Amino acid sequence: MRLLKTDTFELVEFVGEEIPKYAILSHTWEGKEVSLQDIQHPDAPIRLKADKLPTPAWAKVKHACRQARRDKFEFIWIDTCCIDKSSSAELQEAINSMFAWYRKSALCYAFLSDVRKPSGSTNPSSFDITGSRWFTRGWTLQELLAPDFLYFYDASWEMSGSRNDWAESISKATTIPVDFLAGSEYGEGDVYNQEKNGSLVRIPTTRKSIEEKLQQTTVAARMSWAANRHTTRVEDQAYCLLGLFDIHMPMLYGEGKKAFMRLQHEIMKTYDDATILAWGYGMPLDRDTYVDTADGYAAQDPELYHITVPQACHSNSPSASGV
Secondary structure: OEEEEOOOOOEEEOOHHHOOOOEEEEOOOOOOOOOHHHHOOOOHHHHHHOOOOOOHHHHHHHHHHHHHHHOOOOEEEOHHHHOOOOOHHHHHHHHHHHHHHHHHOOEEEEEOOOOOOOOOOOOHHHOOOOOOHHHHEOHHHHHHHOOOOEEEEOOOOOEEEEOOOOHHHHHHHHOOOHHHOOOHHHOOOOOEEEOOOOOEEEOOOOOOOHHHHHHOOOHHHHHHHHOOOEOOOOOHHHHOOHHHHOOOOOOOOOOOOHHHHHHHHHHHHHOOEHHHHHHOOOOOOOHHHEEEEOOEEEEOOHHHHOOOOOOOOOOOOOOOOEO
16 A cells, blocks of 8 residues: 655555554545656655645645644545556556555545535534535545545535534435444544644544444445446446445456446345345446335336335345345
8 A cells, every 4th residue: 555645745655564544535536636656756745845736636635635744644545646547456456445445544534625614614504515526426435434534624625524513414415324424333522532742543432333334234225325426437336336345356447337247246246135136237326227216226117126126225134135
């Protein structure tokens, strides 16, 4: 895993258990982002230390590093510049590891570039963040769920509250149940203890294991959370869901919709859960293709799926799973 030093903007590689505590950035790609090759250029530290940044992408990297330094983190992971996308092998490893990297982060910053918090406002109910493009992208679904601690920042890098603060609004906007976003299992009060040397240590009493909660949720429910979301490349409709199903598979960019069929194959090999049939074999996650009902998600042919669909999005009970 390659991490960016928050003070010198140098990239450092770590392997296995040697990985230190790190913050992580979640964001939407907009235009030309700062690549690994860009950050390795000798002029990169000079650019990032300048008062005026050449592009919004460089500003995003600078502000993410600055916020991490404020939170006493020496390292941060940013997907655009910590992965060598010219290496297909490294890109494949990164995509298969993405959920785990967000999961293991000490703190996640969700940067909402199209949201501005009203001046002086500290009450989340006085404005809304869920209209942000961030909530419509495929990759940010796992980034919303995986980290223990996630905080939202607006276009000016003003903190706009935590996932816990926004849990009810996010649930309404995404159909993800509130207990995946907030609840007593998240703990109360400060999320960090400060050691004598100034470093921050995560309090161990955090939310119930997200892996456990996902395993207790039907395949159809997890698929439904992604139905509103979009990716630039059609293959990523499948690849961005790997972490939600704890699936690993090779990346084959150029295969188009076959990627989603391969994901379905892997899910069927892993889970004894017939609710996957609610989505139709090889069909994309397109909300226009499905009918949203009070009991769950049904395909357009209700006669074909009326046995598997009812309550598919509620629980992974014996009546809703198995063949």
